[in-house]
Amino acid sequence: MFLDIEADRYFCLSPAAEQSFARLIDGAPIVAENEAVLANLARHGPLTDGSHGVAIAPCLATVATRTDLPGLAIPPRPAQLMLAAGSLALAPLRLRLFGLAGVIRALQIRKARATSPEPHDRRLTTTAAAFAQLRYVATAHDRCLTRSIALASRLFAQGLTAELILGVQLRPFAAHAWVQAGDRLLNDRVDVVRDFTPILVV
Incomplete structure (x- = not known):
């Protein structure tokens, strides 16, 4: 499963492309x-020609082990x-104006200026x-992406680091978004997010 950030869409590879990609x-x-399939992926899909020297690596996210649904x-x-x-x-509004790619780039810039909070930073909890x-x-189920973008943006504005995570599950397909600081969920529950595999960590 891939996420095309610029087009704001998820997609899967064909069986032949998946096999060639797995070998790579x-x-x-x-x-x-395999070379013919991979060349096609480089032209139209998720691969580049490798000239930038960036290795292909899986999306890594800290496993959430505890929930901090505040207001308690x-x-x-x-x-x-x-x-x-x-x-x-x-x-x-930002998603409509700038698209997912633009919003993510803005969040990455703001996050780069933030600092890692202490594990029990009161600002994390109160925010x-x-x-x-x-x-x-807005319900958490229907608006998880906008709610998570809003929370991450607010945390970064306070100089606090956290992770905006987009995850997917297959059969049936579903996508979800949440925010966590370390292994601590800030706007979701462990029993919900554990069914999703992270595909993007901001």
């Missing part, structure tokens, strides 16, 4: 038939709720609590 990943000998011990202040609501309102309080503004 495994470092197995590439025969003429540290209620958010009104100002935090307003900032969260503003971020929620802007997220779908996530504000979004949890607003969970009925």
Whole structure:
């Protein structure tokens, strides 16, 4: 399963392309038939000609082992709720204006300026609590991407690092998005995200 960020779509390879791609990943000998398929993938699919020297590697994400669905011990202040609501309102607008690729690039730039928070940083909890309080503004199931983009953006704006993760599952196909800091989920539950394989980590 691949995610074409520029086109904002998921796609799978054909059986022949998948076999050739697997041989490339495994470092197995590439025969003429594989070369033709891989050349086609380089022209139209997820491969490049290798001139940039970037190795193909699987998407790696920290396995989430605990859930921090806040609003339990540290209620958010009104100002935090307003900032969260503003971020929620802007997220779908940014997706429409700049597309998924543009939003991800902006998040990567903002994240690069942030610093790693302490494991029990109060700002992580209170920010996530504000979004949890607003969970009925847009349901978590139908709007997981925009809600997660909004939360990640708000955390980065405070100089806090976290990970926006997009995951997929097959048979049946489904996609999901969530935010975590280390192994700590900030807007979802472990029993939900464990069914999804990460395909992108921002």
